[in-house]
Amino acid sequence: MEFDERIAALATKVKNQAGSIGTEEATKNAFVMPFISTILGYDVFDPLEVVPEFVADVGTKRGEKVDYAIMRNGEVQILIECKVSKGDLRIEHASQLFRYFATTNARIAALTNGVVWQFYTDLDAPNRMDEKPFLVLDLSDVDDTLIPEIKKLSKDSFDLDSIISAAEELKYVGALKREIAAQFRDPSDEWVKFFTQRVYEGMFTAKVREQFTGIVMKASAQFLNERINDRLKLALGAGRTSDFVPDADPAAIASEPVAREDISRDTEIETTLEELEGYQIVKAIACGEVKPQRITHRDAKSYFAVLLDDNNRKPLARLHFNGRQKYLGLLDENKDETRHPIESLDEIYEHAGEIREAVTRYA
Template identity: 40%
Template sequence: MFRYFSVTDARLAVLTNGVVYQFYSDIERPNKMDDKPFFTFTMDAIKPADIRTLEKFTKAAFDIDKIVQEAGNLKTQSLIRQELEKEFAEPSDEFVRMMAQRVHGGRLTPAIKDGFAKLLAPAIAALIRDFVNERLSSALKASSPVEDLPVGASDDPSDGDGIVTTQEEISGFHIIQAIASRLVDPKRVIVRDAKSYCAILLDDNNRKTVARMHFNGITTKYLGMFAGKDETRHLLSDLTHIYQYSSAIEARLRELDPSIPA
């Protein structure tokens, strides 16, 4: 691929085994493909940040000059992340020494250094865990409390009996509401339960369906996404996979409310 890259006008190259995708460019030297990719993602572990990056490669948003310009930043961020992951997993002597010198006021003996080395990794893990918990708490606070969820039945009075909103539906609603909060006030996003599905509505209007959660199956759960009046169901193996449809949810919100900026 290095040879093909140099004899074509291509500015981007993608190397994949069908699961891992690596994106290359000529950031370091023009017309010569870099040794390391500027962006990598795996199909079995897609993160929201990956989706936002991939959106830049869609036909509607594709701008080769901007992509190549940002590729340098992405590559640097990726390399920094790799080094941080190494340091967090097994702190190097340089990292241990730097942290020990900042915390310890006296002479840095080998025994003190070894003590810091043993404490550093657990301290980093605890810090990351606290950050994650704080983000989760903030997301839940932005959502309506479970007891105050605006849950209702469908418009058909005959559906009024036997409707039970499950904890999974509540959790799914919180995820969708958190995604929607990037564009609209979370209070505008309402859940309305029915016997066959649980609808997520904008402004409590059944003509403004953002998504539907089909969670009544014993072994299978689907997320229904809309384009116009057409619904497409997506199989969910885990509730967190709803985040993979963040872009579709945001696109649907813009479709329902044209005043939302693009």
């Protein structure tokens, strides 16, 4: 099994089991030890490679332990501190890591709840662990760009110099990506002001801020929606089957009126970006049979529906994305729904034939 496949397998396990893990020990057994073993490649039962409950007395502190120390040639290389999977990680959880980092040869420390892995080094001051991680791996939503960096930490590919040299850029790129994502979800006053002052010539008053907060959120959502469209069109252009020939200008898929309708549809239900991305995949498939303007969506409490002609009697697919396990719901000619479990949105393409058949049936 390739390295990225091993990460994907563990990520699936985390998604399926995280809700059932209630203690720190269970988190270690279910998620942390498999990560050390299958991802990093160290033998968790060999004390020459992995030392559980690692003790290194620090000053007046006696008998404190770090959950795991990964060894190479008799020297500590990575320190790991664990917390229960249901809890959020905070810098206060890393107190032992801070102390032990300065008294061992370790240049890498990890704080984890089994789901999120935060990796630290000493970029800010030698032999002193940074307060902010240089790499954050979230197994509930794996960023594929981080996989090569995680591989550098594995036993067979361990490259400390490469890790440290890349750490500073990784630290700030990752922090910026998380901050941008946070601003897209809930824009701060500074974010709203930054963009408003570039398009609005009046004074930035409280009333203007209130007005433009919604506009900035809408523009951000439409921007993401259009980028998703662009990516889908590229993917479909590379892998389209011979019977998939759109009968409309592909640019129309990302046209401003359609994007505005997709994002701004009034509903009391919170529509997620993941649902919109799934919708755009279904829409791109359906456009091989009908014009893109005929494909619409409606969100509900239990599922997100993709419809033909905005008619709930013409369902093309239902996206059940509210639980840990995602399902693609497809309906037959009798409106009987079959739910197909999916791990990634790309798996929707595997059902392209059924989606196009539904479009043909209704059209």
